[in-house]
Amino acid sequence: MSDLRELYQEVILDHYKRPRNFQKLEGANRHAEGHNPLCGDQITVYLHMDGDVIKEISFQGAGCAISQSAASLMTTTLRGKTRAEAEELFKKFHEMVTGDGSAADPMELGKLAVFCGVSEFPVRVKCASLPWHTMRAALEGKDDAVSTE
Amino acid sequence: MKHAAHQRVTEEACQDCLVGFGPEKIREDFPALRLKVHGKPLVYLDNAATTQKPQVVIDALTRYYTEENSNVHRGVHFLSQVATQAYDGGRTRVRRFLNAAHDHEIVFTRGTTDGINLVAQSYGRKHLRPGDEVIISAMEHHSNIVPWQMICDEKRANLKVVPITDAGELRLDEYERMLTDRTKLVAVVHVSNALGTVNPIREMIALAHRRGIPVLVDGAQAIPHTPLDVQEMDCDFYAFSGHKLFGPTGIGVLYGKAELLEAMPPYQGGGDMISAVTFEKTIYNTLPYKFEAGTPHIAGVIGMAAAIEYVERIGRNQIAAYEADLLAYGTELLSAIPGLRLVGTAKEKVGVLSFVVDGIHAHDIGTILDMEGVAVRAGHHCAMPVMKRLGVPATARASVAFYNTRADMDALAKAIHKAIEVFA
Numbered sequence: 112m113s114d115l116r117e118l119y120q121e122v123i124l125d126h127y128k129r130p131r132n133f134q135k136l137e138g139a140n141r142h143a144e145g146h147n148p149l150c151g152d153q154i155t156v157y158l159h160m161d162g163d164v165i166k167e168i169s170f171q172g173a174g175c176a177i178s179q180s181a182a183s184l185m186t187t188t189l190r191g192k193t194r195a196e197a198e199e200l201f202k203k204f205h206e207m208v209t210g211d212g213s214a215a216d217p218m219e220l221g222k223l224a225v226f227c228g229v230s231e232f233p234v235r236v237k238c239a240s241l242p243w244h245t246m247r248a249a250l251e252g253k254d255d256a257v258s259t260e
Numbered sequence: 261m262k263h264a265a266h267q268r269v270t271e272e273a274c275q276d277c278l279v280g281f282g283p284e285k286i287r288e289d290f291p292a293l294r295l296k297v298h299g300k301p302l303v304y305l306d307n308a309a310t311t312q313k314p315q316v317v318i319d320a321l322t323r324y325y326t327e328e329n330s331n332v333h334r335g336v337h338f339l340s341q342v343a344t345q346a347y348d349g350g351r352t353r354v355r356r357f358l359n360a361a362h363d364h365e366i367v368f369t370r371g372t373t374d375g376i377n378l379v380a381q382s383y384g385r386k387h388l389r390p391g392d393e394v395i396i397s398a399m400e401h402h403s404n405i406v407p408w409q410m411i412c413d414e415k416r417a418n419l420k421v422v423p424i425t426d427a428g429e430l431r432l433d434e435y436e437r438m439l440t441d442r443t444k445l446v447a448v449v450h451v452s453n454a455l456g457t458v459n460p461i462r463e464m465i466a467l468a469h470r471r472g473i474p475v476l477v478d479g480a481q482a483i484p485h486t487p488l489d490v491q492e493m494d495c496d497f498y499a500f501s502g503h504k505l506f507g508p509t510g511i512g513v514l515y516g517k518a519e520l521l522e523a524m525p526p527y528q529g530g531g532d533m534i535s536a537v538t539f540e541k542t543i544y545n546t547l548p549y550k551f552e553a554g555t556p557h558i559a560g561v562i563g564m565a566a567a568i569e570y571v572e573r574i575g576r577n578q579i580a581a582y583e584a585d586l587l588a589y590g591t592e593l594l595s596a597i598p599g600l601r602l603v604g605t606a607k608e609k610v611g612v613l614s615f616v617v618d619g620i621h622a623h624d625i626g627t628i629l630d631m632e633g634v635a636v637r638a639g640h641h642c643a644m645p646v647m648k649r650l651g652v653p654a655t656a657r658a659s660v661a662f663y664n665t666r667a668d669m670d671a672l673a674k675a676i677h678k679a680i681e682v683f684a
Contacts, residue, residue, distance in 0.1 A: 114298075115628060115631055116682075117517075118627070119624075119683070124682075124683060128619070133416060148639075149639060150622070150623045150638065150639050150654055151639065151640055151644075151647075151653040151654045152623070153653075166322055173653055174621060174623070174653075175621035175622075175623035175624050176620075176621060176624045176683070177623075177624070186591075191585050229459075232627060234627075235627060238623065
């Protein structure tokens with residue numbers, strides 16, 4: 112049970128059951144779709160960019176607790192961040208969930224640190240990173256859907 | 261562990277079988293079933309994906325590579341003759357297992373997918389014309405959808421899909437209506453991998469044959485669970501995989517009626533499938549070699565033959581009766597879990613319990629069950645259209661084999677309760 116609780120932390124379950132910023136964003140000037148064909152997780156990330164700053168961010172989608180809570184927590188973290196800051200957070204987040212971020216300071220990730228348990232579940236890494244890949248595609252203004260495969 | 265209900269079922273269904281069915285004894289034959297996962301005894305319920313291998317299969321592979329390894333059909337030397345004998349013996353064993361009329365109606369393939377592609381690319385390419393139709397069902401695995409899409413696109417033919425009910429049963433009335441003069445082939449799954457539905461194959465074949473339409477049956481999920489007689493069924497093609505039948509991966513069988521196979525062009529060119537080659541002209545070999553280009557998977561055939569021998573020794577009627585009881589037990593157990601809904605509730609079902617739980621995604625169920633040692637598949641089961649039809653993005657799927665027990669079902673139910681607890 113302890114291993115499971117490390118993966119399914121209360122914060123994760125809370126964001127899964129009550130996702131924040133879960134709507135289509137009126138006035139979005141960027142958006143991208145992400146898809147994990149292995150498990151069917153789907154996500155759309157909407158951005159309202161003001162120059163280089165993420166003024167608003169929201170998402171819609173369906174999928175597992177990890178992917179949906181990762182998306183929810185991502186949106187609460189990225190509002191007001193610059194593009195460079197978002198990229199940097201993604202890099203640290205990715206290092207944490209893949210388990211190769213021994214140097215990463217959990218404090219820098221704030222609430223996102225609840226996903227540290229994912230590194231013990233390699234097949235779930237794609238669930239946690241799908242929203243972030245999708246966000247980056249939206250930042251880059253790519254029209255193609257992002258796929259984990 | 262002898263359960264009264266199980267005793268009753270096996271006795272009723274198998275009165276001529278004197279040997280009792282003991283899963284505990286059978287489990288000893290499968291080394292993988294002794295594994296521990298995350299510190300818990302493995303409860304392997306992913307048999308629809310692939311089955312575990314009995315020691316006799318592992319031994320047959322080891323023996324071949326240790327004592328018999330050689331190429332077949334070409335050497336005059338001793339080892340080549342030993343290998344050829346074992347390989348050809350494998351074909352005869354498959355023929356008897358299916359009750360096919362001739363050894364040369366048994367074509368060795370890489371698996372079910374390979375067999376279906378063979379028929380699509382050979383029979384389909386030869387016979388399909390623009391406007392013709394191929395009929396499949398809404399519950400097909402991608403392997404019985406995509407090969408037909410490919411050849412239909414190429415030939416400007418149309419793929420028609422027989423609808424299913426909410427319970428996951430094929431609409432036989434619709435199927436009958438869809439059979440027309442334009443229909444050139446029916447390709448249908450015997451048992452659905454995602455739902456466990458057993459299709460009314462005999463009726464479907466009879467209806468197609470009334471119009472002179474041949475029928476290919478995807479038997480990947482049926483073969484480990486149900487006795488099969490291809491002559492009695494009267495199918496024109498029957499494809500299955502060795503690895504779902506307790507044999508090795510990478511080997512499978514395409515059964516085809518001789519007159520159909522003989523009229524079909526080769527699928528791939530190469531060695532073994534020729535009788536004479538010049539740069540001007542090649543004369544193809546006879547059946548079944550015409551469809552077996554290149555050095556075959558000799559070890560695979562030998563391993564699959566050992567698996568078939570093992571299954572025959574247990575008895576396919578015994579297996580079917582035992583599994584029916586096990587599935588009924590599991591269905592009852594899972595149905596009693598609050599918030600759980602079984603997906604696929606056909607009257608005729610084998611092997612599969614596909615389900616969703618309110619508020620918990622199948623992927624999360626899969627992870628939590630795994631931590632309890634319970635191996636299930638979570639996802640769309642390579643059958644995305646049927647998931648869409650039934651309105652679920654994904655399901656968790658527990659699939660049984662004859663080595664599973666009621667204790668495995670109890671462990672499954674217990675692990676599902678744990679998942680519900682985690683998400684409460």
